[in-house]
Amino acid sequence: MTEPETTSARTRLTQFAHGGGCACKIPPGELEALVAGLTARVGPPRDPAAPLLVGLDGGGDDAAVVSIDADRAVVTTADFFTPVVDDAFDWGRIAATNALSDVYAMGGVPIAAVNLLGWPRDVLPFELAAEVLRGGMEVGHGAGCHVAGGHSVDDPEPKYGMSVVGLVRPDRMLRADAAAPGVPLTLTKPLGVGVLNTRHKSTGTVFPEAIATMTTLNRDASAAAVEAGIRAATDVTGFGLLGHLYKLVRASGVTAVLDRAAVPYLDGARRAAEDGFVSGGSRRNLDWVAPRVEFGSASELDRLLLADAQTSGGLLLAGEIPGHPVIGELRPRGEHAIVIR
Numbered sequence: 143m144t145e146p147e148t149t150s151a152r153t154r155l156t157q158f159a160h161g162g163g164c165a166c167k168i169p170p171g172e173l174e175a176l177v178a179g180l181t182a183r184v185g186p187p188r189d190p191a192a193p194l195l196v197g198l199d200g201g202g203d204d205a206a207v208v209s210i211d212a213d214r215a216v217v218t219t220a221d222f223f224t225p226v227v228d229d230a231f232d233w234g235r236i237a238a239t240n241a242l243s244d245v246y247a248m249g250g251v252p253i254a255a256v257n258l259l260g261w262p263r264d265v266l267p268f269e270l271a272a273e274v275l276r277g278g279m280e281v282g283h284g285a286g287c288h289v290a291g292g293h294s295v296d297d298p299e300p301k302y303g304m305s306v307v308g309l310v311r312p313d314r315m316l317r318a319d320a321a322a323p324g325v326p327l328t329l330t331k332p333l334g335v336g337v338l339n340t341r342h343k344s345t346g347t348v349f350p351e352a353i354a355t356m357t358t359l360n361r362d363a364s365a366a367a368v369e370a371g372i373r374a375a376t377d378v379t380g381f382g383l384l385g386h387l388y389k390l391v392r393a394s395g396v397t398a399v400l401d402r403a404a405v406p407y408l409d410g411a412r413r414a415a416e417d418g419f420v421s422g423g424s425r426r427n428l429d430w431v432a433p434r435v436e437f438g439s440a441s442e443l444d445r446l447l448l449a450d451a452q453t454s455g456g457l458l459l460a461g462e463i464p465g466h467p468v469i470g471e472l473r474p475r476g477e478h479a480i481v482i483r
């Protein structure tokens with residue numbers, strides 16, 4: 143008699159979803175068209191309980207921020223996606239690390255999170271869901287953030303993430319629209335998890351280095367950036383380095399010069415791209431930014447790698463912090479939003 147596949151070692155979670163991780167985000171152009179004008183159509187809240195510091199203006203930021211008093215503001219964000227790796231516990235850890243990241247990308251500290259779970263209860267055992275939730279809670283608690291509730295629905299595809307609330311000092315916030323010309327650009331995690339995850343979904347090969355980077359909190363990088371007096375940042379996720387860089391320079395009215403050779407990659411990333419493991423999301427990212435980019439001598443493969451859809455990627459900082467590579471610089475706005483050299 144064959145045993146039911148009840149363990150994460152036997153069940154390939156990535157096979158239960160059409161896409162994986164942040165690569166399953168709605169493409170940037172389509173999302174902006176959907177969200178644009180939302181507040182214009184509905185208007186502001188009546189008698190708001192607290193002033194909004196960061197909302198949907200200018201294409202939005204990593205999280206919404208509402209003022210409490212001169213020293214404190216509340217950061218709020220939500221993130222969930224389909225399985226990015228086959229192992230349930232790792233997927234939970236990755237999704238939670240990614241959900242917390244948007245608070246760190248604002249320069250904040252997460253204080254409370256609630257789980258968002260979609261589960262195909264007729265297809266996958268709840269033991270696996272429990273492993274996903276355990277992974278998420280371990281990450282949240284490791285970050286000093288309460289994981290204290292959630293919401294769960296029956297869903298044809300498994301989905302997991304969190305809604306996270308954090309605190310930030312308003313005068314030390316990291317905003318996407320606050321980047322000034324004349325400062326270096328720093329990236330705090332290597333690229334390439336998109337192509338490696340696509341290879342993993344297709345072949346089952348596990349890439350421990352990719353899992354390690356996706357489960358590394360952006361907490362320390364965020365604290366270092368705030369400490370260094372940096373004012374502008376975002377996290378690099380589903381729209382890839384080029385997509386998120388474009389959003390940052392557009393919101394700030396500057397041009398980025400990107401040093402292609404200085405951009406760090408995980409081992410095996412280029413090989414995975416050469417072997418064709420490029421997600422549709424990464425191709426759509428490249429299509430979206432291409433009209434705004436001067437690519438220089440960058441090959442098609444280089445371009446795809448720079449647009450590779452990341453899951454739980456690093457912080458992109460308008461400034462420099464110790465221990466992380468400078469990948470370019472910001473200049474006054476020129477003909478192109480991004481110049482690759």
Ligand SMILES: Nc1ncnc2c1ncn2[C@@H]1O[C@H](COP(=O)(O)OP(=O)(O)OP(=O)(O)O)[C@@H](O)[C@H]1O
Binds near residue numbers: 177198201202204244
């Ligand atoms: N359904 C929605 N309704 C209103 N605003 C949305 C919706 N989906 C996304 N947004 C907003 O659009 C902007 C871009 O969304 P996106 O998900 O790319 O940001 P993000 O949370 O930083 O992404 P990531 O979690 O991958 O870092 C954000 O300001 C986000 O709040």
Ligand SMILES: [Mg+2]
Binds near residue numbers: 203376378379
């Ligand atoms: Mg973000």
